[in-house]
Amino acid sequence: MKAPAELKYSKNDEWIRVEDEIATMGITDYAQDQLSDVVFIEIVVFEGDAIGKGETCAVVESVKAAADIYMPVGGEIMAINEALVDSPELINEDPFGEAWLIKFKISDPGELDSLMDAEAYKNLERDH
Amino acid sequence: MTEPTIFELSRPNRKGIRFPAPDVPLSELPKEFLREELPLPEVPENEVIRHFTNISQLNHAVDIGFYPLGSCTMKYNPKINEETSRLPGFSQIHPLQPVKTVQGALGLMHETQRWLAEISGFNTVSLQPAAGAHGELTGVLIIRAYHRSRGDTKRTKMLVPDSAHGTNPASSAMSGMKIIELTSDDRGNIDLDALKAECDDTLAGIMITNPNTLGLFDENIIEACQLVHESGGLVYGDGANMNALLGIYKPAEMGIDVMHFNLHKTFATPHGGGGPGSGPVGVIEELADFLPAPLVVMTSAGDEDNPAFYDLINPEQTIGRVKSFHGHFSIIVRAFTYMLSLGKNGLKDVAIHAVLNANYIQALVKDVYHIPYERTCMHEFVAEGKWEDAPGIRALDISKRLIDFGFHPPTNYFPLIVHEALMIEPTETETKETMDAFVDALLQIANEAKTDPDILHNAPTKAPFGRLDEVKAAKELILKTQLPEDY
Numbered sequence: 001m002k003a004p005a006e007l008k009y010s011k012n013d014e015w016i017r018v019e020d021e022i023a024t025m026g027i028t029d030y031a032q033d034q035l036s037d038v039v040f041i042e043i044v045v046f047e048g049d050a051i052g053k054g055e056t057c058a059v060v061e062s063v064k065a066a067a068d069i070y071m072p073v074g075g076e077i078m079a080i081n082e083a084l085v086d087s088p089e090l091i092n093e094d095p096f097g098e099a100w101l102i103k104f105k106i107s108d109p110g111e112l113d114s115l116m117d118a119e120a121y122k123n124l125e126r127d128h
Numbered sequence: 129m130t131e132p133t134i135f136e137l138s139r140p141n142r143k144g145i146r147f148p149a150p151d152v153p154l155s156e157l158p159k160e161f162l163r164e165e166l167p168l169p170e171v172p173e174n175e176v177i178r179h180f181t182n183i184s185q186l187n188h189a190v191d192i193g194f195y196p197l198g199s200c201t202m203k204y205n206p207k208i209n210e211e212t213s214r215l216p217g218f219s220q221i222h223p224l225q226p227v228k229t230v231q232g233a234l235g236l237m238h239e240t241q242r243w244l245a246e247i248s249g250f251n252t253v254s255l256q257p258a259a260g261a262h263g264e265l266t267g268v269l270i271i272r273a274y275h276r277s278r279g280d281t282k283r284t285k286m287l288v289p290d291s292a293h294g295t296n297p298a299s300s301a302m303s304g305m306k307i308i309e310l311t312s313d314d315r316g317n318i319d320l321d322a323l324k325a326e327c328d329d330t331l332a333g334i335m336i337t338n339p340n341t342l343g344l345f346d347e348n349i350i351e352a353c354q355l356v357h358e359s360g361g362l363v364y365g366d367g368a369n370m371n372a373l374l375g376i377y378k379p380a381e382m383g384i385d386v387m388h389f390n391l392h393k394t395f396a397t398p399h400g401g402g403g404p405g406s407g408p409v410g411v412i413e414e415l416a417d418f419l420p421a422p423l424v425v426m427t428s429a430g431d432e433d434n435p436a437f438y439d440l441i442n443p444e445q446t447i448g449r450v451k452s453f454h455g456h457f458s459i460i461v462r463a464f465t466y467m468l469s470l471g472k473n474g475l476k477d478v479a480i481h482a483v484l485n486a487n488y489i490q491a492l493v494k495d496v497y498h499i500p501y502e503r504t505c506m507h508e509f510v511a512e513g514k515w516e517d518a519p520g521i522r523a524l525d526i527s528k529r530l531i532d533f534g535f536h537p538p539t540n541y542f543p544l545i546v547h548e549a550l551m552i553e554p555t556e557t558e559t560k561e562t563m564d565a566f567v568d569a570l571l572q573i574a575n576e577a578k579t580d581p582d583i584l585h586n587a588p589t590k591a592p593f594g595r596l597d598e599v600k601a602a603k604e605l606i607l608k609t610q611l612p613e614d615y
Contacts, residue, residue, distance in 0.1 A: 039602035063598040
């Protein structure tokens with residue numbers, strides 16, 4: 001399973017990259033593999049919104065399933081990746097790179113403690 | 129395309145039928161509604177018959193082969209149901225006729241309401257909803273109306289277990305409810321601790337599918353219903369899997385307050401492309417006054433000389449009409465015929481054999497296909513379509529390969545709590561020989577997956593079309609014939 005060491009991970013398969021207090025988030029390689037071909041994404045937050053940890057920030061649909069994507073930690077939305085709307089397949093092609101979803105300013109850095117490092121994420125026990 | 133569209137077969141001035149001269153006075157349409165051109169296909173009768181016969185052969189159907197599509201109960205639809213629904217007394221009437229001229233039809237509806245109530249243990253049944261998810265919406269609106277009638281307006285939270293039918297959250301959301309997903313425990317039952325944590329005075333109810341989409345009877349059902357009732361909520365039952373319970377267990381006795389039936393599943397009416405569906409809703413006595421209007425009631429039981437008389441009534445606190453006229457009436461005639469054909473003992477046999485057949489297949493494949501929640505199943509079971517020693521093979525590949533054997537694939541990728549899910553429901557109407565052939569195919573495919581995976585990746589090869597591009601189909605949704613430019 002691919003999981004870059006410099007990122008942090010939620011149990012819902014979101015990743016987050018923190019640079020100073022600015023975070024970039026997306027969904028993991030494992031998540032895109034489980035979803036299979038992604039055909040649609042809607043980012044349901046807007047620049048300037050304050051969104052809490054665990055709240056829905058996007059909805060993604062594949063040929064298999066539809067899934068909500070949640071904020072790994074809370075923050076104020078600074079940018080959303082408009083390119084994904086026209087090219088949702090980027091999520092399958094480059095989940096940790098071009099397919100970033102949202103950049104936001106972290107409201108409470110303490111919430112980062114609830115996330116996993118790459119090793120812990122790789123060893124996460126999956127039900128069935 | 130292996131068959132051109134009817135528009136491409138068209139040639140100017142070809143005719144299938146010639147209309148006789150009208151035997152009623154002509155009525156002129158207002159000029160603004162008349163159009164100069166109407167590009168309808170012009171095709172002779174034999175070409176029309178061949179065209180539609182050819183198309184019908186390109187698809188799979190329960191009249192062609194085995195159709196183990198989990199939770200859809202694709203049982204055989206007896207042809208006698210078609211005969212009765214075409215009787216002129218049922219097919220040549222209009223819903224706006226005076227009730228005294230359609231007593232037979234109303235009597236049939238009344239009996240169907242009564243029989244469904246008897247089968248489920250509910251007090252009253254409405255036949256209006258057009259299909260299963262429409263029944264869910266109707267049921268949740270009844271739950272909402274019940275709470276509101278008591279001034280209990282803060283109850284807006286609906287719990288939906290992760291093993292419930294996929295339409296349940298949508299039906300609740302359409303009713304303005306806030307949906308909370310409940311996890312399952314490691315036996316595939318509702319997790320009672322997770323449920324307890326949500327039981328408070330904002331709880332509107334819970335939507336339970338039992339047997340659930342794992343094909344398992346929820347062992348916590350009684351306690352789950354009690355917990356919800358104690359906190360003032362109501363229990364919605366998704367009756368889609370009623371085929372496992374028919375004549376064995378009444379949902380109302382489990383603690384369910386409102387439930388829909390799928391006549392197009394349990395009661396053998398046409399399904400899928402052959403529909404439409406029908407999703408009657410049954411309720412306990414306390415909720416009967418909220419049912420959709422109108423209901424059929426018997427106003428006089430009749431005697432030796434006079435037949436019974438039936439009328440239509442509007443319950444006082446009704447949520448209103450949810451469907452024009454009386455729902456899908458001709459489907460109700462088919463379901464009534466089915467119940468009448470089988471009788472009380474026959475209906476019970478349906479459930480017994482549906483459960484036996486599912487367990488038979490499960491027992492024969494479980495050593496090869498991992499079954500994550502392995503228990504005695506009900507009318508269906510869920511296997512994993514993946515193996516560690518067959519990397520790159522997914523449930524979808526197995527399903528596509530099954531098409532080469534002449535079988536409809538099982539439901540793929542649902543429920544979401546099983547990875548690469550294959551949900552298999554044989555129904556009671558299949559012979560041992562058919563099920564054995566299906567099991568042989570599954571076992572052969574498992575072997576191919578490990579020894580020659582390209583057979584699966586390239587499947588199907590024996591169908592009119594090979595592997596379809598699902599991504600393109602999802603992204604470029606074209607649902608109707610694109611007429612040629614010069615048509």
